[in-house]
Amino acid sequence: MATFELTKEYLSEIEEAVSSQNIDFLNTQLEDLFPADIATILYQLEGPEAHSLIRLLDTEKAAEVLSNIDSDDRKKFIKEQFTVEEISKYVNLFDSDDAVDLLNEQSIEVREQVIALLEDREQARFIIDLMHYPEDVAGGLMQKELIKVNISDTVSDCVEEIRAQAESVDKVYAVYVVDDDQKLRGIVSLKQILLTRKNTKIENIFEDDIVFVDTTKSGDEVAEIMQRYDLEAIPVVNALGRLLGLITIDDVLDFVKEKAEEDIQVMTGITGEVDEDDSVWLLAKARIPWLVVGVIGSLMAASVIGWFEGTMAKVAGLAIFIPLMASTGGNVGIQTSSLIVQSLAEKSQISLSLGKRLSKVIRVALINGLVVGILTGIYVYAIGKPELFYVVCLSLFSVVILASFMGTITPILLDKFGVNPAMASGPFITTANDLIGIGAYFGIAYLLLPI
Amino acid sequence: MATFELTKEYLSEIEEAVSSQNIDFLNTQLEDLFPADIATILYQLEGPEAHSLIRLLDTEKAAEVLSNIDSDDRKKFIKEQFTVEEISKYVNLFDSDDAVDLLNEQSIEVREQVIALLEDREQARFIIDLMHYPEDVAGGLMQKELIKVNISDTVSDCVEEIRAQAESVDKVYAVYVVDDDQKLRGIVSLKQILLTRKNTKIENIFEDDIVFVDTTKSGDEVAEIMQRYDLEAIPVVNALGRLLGLITIDDVLDFVKEKAEEDIQVMTGITGEVDEDDSVWLLAKARIPWLVVGVIGSLMAASVIGWFEGTMAKVAGLAIFIPLMASTGGNVGIQTSSLIVQSLAEKSQISLSLGKRLSKVIRVALINGLVVGILTGIYVYAIGKPELFYVVCLSLFSVVILASFMGTITPILLDKFGVNPAMASGPFITTANDLIGIGAYFGIAYLLLPI
Numbered sequence: 001m002a003t004f005e006l007t008k009e010y011l012s013e014i015e016e017a018v019s020s021q022n023i024d025f026l027n028t029q030l031e032d033l034f035p036a037d038i039a040t041i042l043y044q045l046e047g048p049e050a051h052s053l054i055r056l057l058d059t060e061k062a063a064e065v066l067s068n069i070d071s072d073d074r075k076k077f078i079k080e081q082f083t084v085e086e087i088s089k090y091v092n093l094f095d096s097d098d099a100v101d102l103l104n105e106q107s108i109e110v111r112e113q114v115i116a117l118l119e120d121r122e123q124a125r126f127i128i129d130l131m132h133y134p135e136d137v138a139g140g141l142m143q144k145e146l147i148k149v150n151i152s153d154t155v156s157d158c159v160e161e162i163r164a165q166a167e168s169v170d171k172v173y174a175v176y177v178v179d180d181d182q183k184l185r186g187i188v189s190l191k192q193i194l195l196t197r198k199n200t201k202i203e204n205i206f207e208d209d210i211v212f213v214d215t216t217k218s219g220d221e222v223a224e225i226m227q228r229y230d231l232e233a234i235p236v237v238n239a240l241g242r243l244l245g246l247i248t249i250d251d252v253l254d255f256v257k258e259k260a261e262e263d264i265q266v267m268t269g270i271t272g273e274v275d276e277d278d279s280v281w282l283l284a285k286a287r288i289p290w291l292v293v294g295v296i297g298s299l300m301a302a303s304v305i306g307w308f309e310g311t312m313a314k315v316a317g318l319a320i321f322i323p324l325m326a327s328t329g330g331n332v333g334i335q336t337s338s339l340i341v342q343s344l345a346e347k348s349q350i351s352l353s354l355g356k357r358l359s360k361v362i363r364v365a366l367i368n369g370l371v372v373g374i375l376t377g378i379y380v381y382a383i384g385k386p387e388l389f390y391v392v393c394l395s396l397f398s399v400v401i402l403a404s405f406m407g408t409i410t411p412i413l414l415d416k417f418g419v420n421p422a423m424a425s426g427p428f429i430t431t432a433n434d435l436i437g438i439g440a441y442f443g444i445a446y447l448l449l450p451i
Numbered sequence: 452m453a454t455f456e457l458t459k460e461y462l463s464e465i466e467e468a469v470s471s472q473n474i475d476f477l478n479t480q481l482e483d484l485f486p487a488d489i490a491t492i493l494y495q496l497e498g499p500e501a502h503s504l505i506r507l508l509d510t511e512k513a514a515e516v517l518s519n520i521d522s523d524d525r526k527k528f529i530k531e532q533f534t535v536e537e538i539s540k541y542v543n544l545f546d547s548d549d550a551v552d553l554l555n556e557q558s559i560e561v562r563e564q565v566i567a568l569l570e571d572r573e574q575a576r577f578i579i580d581l582m583h584y585p586e587d588v589a590g591g592l593m594q595k596e597l598i599k600v601n602i603s604d605t606v607s608d609c610v611e612e613i614r615a616q617a618e619s620v621d622k623v624y625a626v627y628v629v630d631d632d633q634k635l636r637g638i639v640s641l642k643q644i645l646l647t648r649k650n651t652k653i654e655n656i657f658e659d660d661i662v663f664v665d666t667t668k669s670g671d672e673v674a675e676i677m678q679r680y681d682l683e684a685i686p687v688v689n690a691l692g693r694l695l696g697l698i699t700i701d702d703v704l705d706f707v708k709e710k711a712e713e714d715i716q717v718m719t720g721i722t723g724e725v726d727e728d729d730s731v732w733l734l735a736k737a738r739i740p741w742l743v744v745g746v747i748g749s750l751m752a753a754s755v756i757g758w759f760e761g762t763m764a765k766v767a768g769l770a771i772f773i774p775l776m777a778s779t780g781g782n783v784g785i786q787t788s789s790l791i792v793q794s795l796a797e798k799s800q801i802s803l804s805l806g807k808r809l810s811k812v813i814r815v816a817l818i819n820g821l822v823v824g825i826l827t828g829i830y831v832y833a834i835g836k837p838e839l840f841y842v843v844c845l846s847l848f849s850v851v852i853l854a855s856f857m858g859t860i861t862p863i864l865l866d867k868f869g870v871n872p873a874m875a876s877g878p879f880i881t882t883a884n885d886l887i888g889i890g891a892y893f894g895i896a897y898l899l900l901p902i
Contacts, residue, residue, distance in 0.1 A: 034662070036679045163646050171683075172642045190641040191623045195614050211485070227708065228487045230701040232622075232683050249700050250681040256704065257678065260711035261793060267718065268789035268876055269782055276794035276803065280811060284818035287786045294782045295823045298775035299830050305771040306834070312763075312770060319763060319770045320756040323777050324749035327885055330781075331720055331745045331878055335738045338719035342712060343727035352727065360731060367735035372746045379750050383757070425719055427782055434778055 004037040011044050018049045026056050035064035043073060051081040063093035066102070072273075075105035084110060088117035095170070096126035097143035097251065103127065104135070130245075138222050139215035141255070142236040142245030145169045148176040149202055151185050156198040158188065173233035176243055177206045184235055184243040186210055212237050215244060220259065223252045224345075266420055267338075269294075269427035290427040297431030301326070301438045308442045315449055317385045321392055322438060328372060328396060329403045329437030330430040336361055336407025337424040344415050354412065361408045362401060369400035391448050395441040402440060403433045455488040462495055469500045477507055486515035494524060502532040514544035517553070523724075526556035535561060539568035546621070547577035548594035548702065554578065555586070573619075581696075589673050590666030592706070593687040593696030596620045599627040600653055602636050607649040609639065624684040627694055628657045635686055635694040637661055663688050666695060671710065674703045675796075717871055718789075720745070720878035741878040748882030752777070752889045759893045766900055768836045772843055773889060779823060779847060780854045780888030781881040787812055787858025788875040795866050805863065812859045813852065820851035842899050846892040853891060854884045 017025045030038060030053075038057070042050045042065070054062050066074065078087060087106075091099045091114055103111045118124040126144035133139030147165050149158045158175055174187045186208040196205055212235045213222055226234055226249060236245045262273065269290030274282055305312075305322065312318045340357070352360070373393045380389050411424035423429075468476045481489060481504075489508070493501045493516070505513050517525065529538060538557075542550045542565055554562045569575040577595035584590030598616050600609045609626055625638045637659040647656055663686045664673055677685055677700060687696045713724065720741030725733055756763075756773065763769045791808070803811070824844045831840050862875035874880075 032660070034660075034680055036681075159645055162642060166642065166646060172640075189623075190645060191613060191617065194610055194641060194645060195617060209483070209485075227701075227704055229485055230487075232700065249683065249704070250678075253678050253700070253704060253707065256707060256711075260707075260714075263711075264715065264718070264789055264793070264876075267715070268785045270786055270789065274790070276790050276808070276811075280814045280818070283790070283811075284815045287783075287815070287819055288822055290786070291779070291782055291819055291823055292826065294778050295775065295826055298772075298778050299827070301774040302771040302830070303834075305774070306768070309767060309770065316760060317757070319760065319773070320753040321749075322770070322773045323752040323756070323885055323889060324746065326774050326777060327745050327749050327781075327882065328742070330778075331742055331881075332738075334719045335721055335741070338715055338721065339725070339727050339734070342715070357727070360727075360734075363731045364735045364738070367731070368738055368742055371739055372742055375743065375746055376750065379753070383754075425715075430781075431778065434774055438774060 004033065004040070006037075006040050006044070011041065014041055014053075015045065015049065018045070018053055023056065026053070030057060030061075035061060036068045038065045039068040042069065042077075047077060047081050050077060059089060060093055063090040066090050067094055067098040071101065071105060074102065078102070079106060079110075084113040084117060088114045088119075091127075092118050092120050092123055094123075095143045095145055096123065096130055097141065097245075099123065099127050100130045100140075104131075133215060136219045137215065138213045138217040138219070138236045138247060139244075141219055141222060141247045141251055142215075143248070144245050146176055146235070146243075146246040147172055148178050148243060149188075151177050151179050151203050151206070153202050154198065155193055155196050155200045155202065155205070158193055158202060159198070162193075171248070173246070173248070176235055176246075177202055178243050181240075182242045184210075184212055184237050184241060187235075210235070213247075214239065219255050220345075222247055223256050223259070226252050227256075263341075263420070263422040266422045267425045294427050294431050297435055301435050304435070304438055304442060308445070311442070311445065311449070315388075315445070317383070317388055318391075318445060318449075321388075321395075321441065324376065324392075325395060325399055325437035325441040326434040327437075329399045329433035332365070332368070332400050332403040333407040333429055333433040334425045336365075336404045337411050337421075337429065340408055340411045341421045341424060344411060344421050354409075357412075358405065358408055361404045365401050365404035369397040372400065373397050387449075391441075391445050394448070395437075395444045398440045398444065399437045402436050406433060406436065455484065455491070457488075457491050457495070462492065465492055465504075466496065466500065469496070469504055472503075474507065477504070481508060481512075486512060487519045489516045490519040493520065493528075498528060498532050501528060510540060511544055514541040517541050518545050518549040522552065522556060525553065529553070530557065530561075535564040536568060539565045539570075542578075543569050543571050543574055545574075546594045546596055547574065547581055548592065548696075550574065550578050551581045551591075555582075584666060587670045588666065589664045589668040589670070589687045589698060590695075592670055592673060592698045592702055593666075594699070595696050597627055597686070597694075597697040598623055599629050599694060600639075602628050602630050602654050602657070604653050605649065606644055606647050606651045606653065606656070609644055609653060610649070613644075622699070624697070624699070627686055627697075628653055629694050632691075633693045635661075635663055635688050635692060638686075661686070664698075665690065670706050673698055674707050674710070677703050678707075714792075714871070714873040717873045718876045745878050745882050748886055752886050755886070755889055755893060759897070762893070762896065762900070766839075766896070768834070768839055769842075769896060769900075772839075772846075772892065775827065775843075776846060776850055776888035776892040777885040778888075780850045780884035783816070783819070783851050783854040784858040784880055784884040785876050787816075787855045788862050788872075788880065791859055791862045792872045792875060795862060795872050805860075808863075809856065809859055812855045816852050816855035820848040823851065824848050838900075842892075842896045845899070846888075846895045849891045849895065850888045853887050857884060857887065 042053065045053065054065065057065065091102060103114060115124050115127060145168055147162055147169055149161055162172060172190060174189050176184060177186045177188060179185050186206040187210050188202060188206045192205055211225060211229050211231065213225065215236055215238055232249045234247050235243055236247060238244055270286050271289050274286040373396050376396055377389060377393050380392050410429055411421035414423055415421040505516065542553060554565060566575050566578055581595065596619055598613055598620055600612050613623060623641060625640050627635060628637045628639060630636055637657040638661050639653060639657045643656055662676060662680050662682065664676065666687055666689055683700045685698050686694055687698060689695055721737050722740050723737045725737040824847050827847055828840060828844050831843050861880055862872035865874055866872040
């Protein structure tokens with residue numbers, strides 16, 4: 001098929017068929033659809049309808065659909081509609097990493113009951129094993145399902161192993177080679193296995209120069225490594241070098257996408273992972289913290305301006321440049337920090353030293369300060385307030401330099417303390433730069449104007 | 452190996468070895484490194500040094516290193532250091548999609564000379580064919596290298612085809628099944644081929660229910676589809692359904708990452724794709740356009756405030772809330788638009804209608820407006836200016852509603868006109884919202900205050 005797009009007409013046909021229990025129609029429709037597409041339909045249905053749709057599917061397809069649903073939606077859906085017996089029937093067929101994700105969304109009691117009920121006891125062991133790892137490190141991202149052979153085996157042993165595992169390992173990326181201590185020694189590609197005589201020893205054909213990660217490697221770094229080396233899958237080992245699991249590219253792609261969305265939410269002042277579909281209350285709550293920070297910052301700015309009310313009353317025109325100072329500070333700060341954040345993400349590169357970084361940023365600021373200074377200077381003359389020329393231009397110039405400085409050191413400091421540096425392009429910093437802008441402006445006005 | 456990190460010490464050892472032509476040392480070092488790691492080292496070397504390093508490698512590895520370098524850096528490096536004969540020697544070994552990328556960075560003359568010099572004439576045909584497609588659609592992202600079999604072939608024909616193509620097709624994802632008209636009919640996985648008897652007909656084992664895209668599909672959509680269906684590779688067909696090429700997940704991952712970086716640059720007001728390593732001049736130039744927009748907006752705000760200077764002189768305290776109105780407008784606008792942008796990116800879902808979207812956004816705005824209004828109201832009383840209570844609170848409330856409205860319709864309109872909707876969280880909108888905030892404030896002050 002080409003690609004699926006859910007239309008309103010199609011959705012109402014499905015809804016009607018579900019409510020009238022038109023099983024034949026649903027079976028024909030759903031048979032042709034991929035699990036991800038059925039998941040798209042489920043999002044649009046009420047809980048009980050979605051549940052009866054799932055039950056119409058054969059168990060394997062239903063399990064795939066459930067592993068395709070977004071975590072937040074699934075948590076609620078499973079909790080409200082499914083018995084532990086049902087959950088365990090589906091989780092039994094999940095890849096172990098997806099099984100852990102689903103179970104982590106549920107309460108501890110549900111988790112334990114489901115694991116106890118699992119028919120496939122190896123799956124149960126895999127799940128218990130994976131639950132030890134935090135979600136965002138290699139151990140938490142890996143699946144236990146993989147195909148491995150001993151280094152002393154032959155190609156035909158290898159084929160037999162693939163045959164034995166064919167059902168539980170859906171996609172075979174490569175066969176991993178271990179020694180008697182289960183230490184990872186290398187890989188053999190399926191292509192190699194296909195093209196080599198059956199009695200050839202694995203040790204004569206395997207590739208020993210491979211990239212792997214430790215269970216403790218952060219998800220970010222795993223993503224960066226897989227991208228750098230163009231890998232479809234990366235093996236995960238423990239501190240002794242023993243092969244424990246495998247991280248596949250589809251999980252990493254999801255991770256990269258989520259990370260990008262998270263960065264954008266951090267930058268735009270939204271807390272918690274919400275999307276447009278969430279409730280009004282949840283959406284409002286996600287925004288309030290940073291709005292309040294912004295308001296507090298602005299009220300602090302109000303206090304600063306308050307001290308200079310007398311000055312403003314005496315010097316006509318001083319008040320009108322308040323927005324200029326605040327917004328230029330904010331804009332320059334965000335521009336600077338976003339480039340620093342981007343460069344901090346490139347872990348494999350040698351980063352510039354702080355001194356070199358600052359010197360470069362300041363040189364850029366000098367050029368930009370000059371441009372906005374000239375523009376503003378022209379305006380100051382045009383409105384007939386030449387007496388404000390030095391104050392406005394000098395303040396603007398200082399604001400550009402200060403905001404550039406802040407935009408450079410803030411992300412570096414945040415990164416050092418383990419905080420997401422994207423925060424440095426967020427509302428806290430914009431508010432801080434607004435304040436700096438206004439403070440610098442009135443400070444310079446106080447020094448230069450004859451008041 | 453575990454993962455490579457370039458240290459300063461290691462880099463200076465390499466630099467010394469290059470300048471003293473210590474070939475033995477370099478050979479031992481470089482043999483153990485992956486192409487992507489050698490690329491990381493090249494970024495740190497001067498052009499001629501990098502060139503001599505490349506020439507030390509065997510041709511195949513050198514080609515892989517070159518295909519791993521960032522487009523901007525490579526353009527300059529190849530242009531300054533390589534002869535067309537050298538370029539053609541390496542491009543001969545590239546995957547066709549990477550070959551086109553490299554050639555598109557060079558002038559038309561270089562391109563034509565390199566293609567004329569290519570030893571592998573099939574590669575030349577592939578390249579010429581791919582050059583017809585724009586860079587950011589499926590046709591421009593695909594490579595021509597893939598393994599295909601006729602539907603009437605047997606498994607052993609299939610293995611022979613893989614053997615024949617083993618050299619030019621580096622990673623085999625699956626074997627594509629076509630009919631006599633070269634129309635795509637389905638795929639067979641390598642696992643299936645390994646586990647099936649050699650004389651079985653392909654038509655009895657192939658999977659016909661597969662996802663493919665047309666050459667004209669946008670890169671964004673290809674990325675979204677591959678992610679939705681967890682694909683490592685997706686076949687590309689023409690309007691007649693004939694199999695033309697293959698897009699692999701590593702290219703899509705790069706695409707997703709670049710897109711996310713681009714969105715962040717658009718949101719933070721940086722034009723052109725720059726990074727911290729670029730020259731001071733380039734960095735300054737990338738920021739000036741939006742800084743200027745911000746300054747112009749602020750000077751327009753200055754004019755608005757200018758009209759009310761008389762009012763401010765009469766009503767003490769009016770000026771101090773200018774930053775509050777401007778920054779709240781900006782913050783609310785960015786928060787709103789970023790959620791809309793995120794939801795616009797989910798192409799497979801049914802989007803809310805504009806009416807429903809707005810009604811939801813306004814309800815969120817009512818809650819948030821109330822919270823910031825109360826907070827500000829307390830401040831107004833605390834500083835002893837109760838006469839400003841209604842003006843400040845009512846303006847703030849209007850600003851939240853107006854900015855929410857703008858934050859909703861702007862990305863939707865941009866998306867409709869084919870502009871990246873992330874622009875709606877950028878400096879243009881912040882500036883517009885600053886202006887709206889200040890306009891609303893003074894407008895309401897003018898109406899409510901006894902002046």
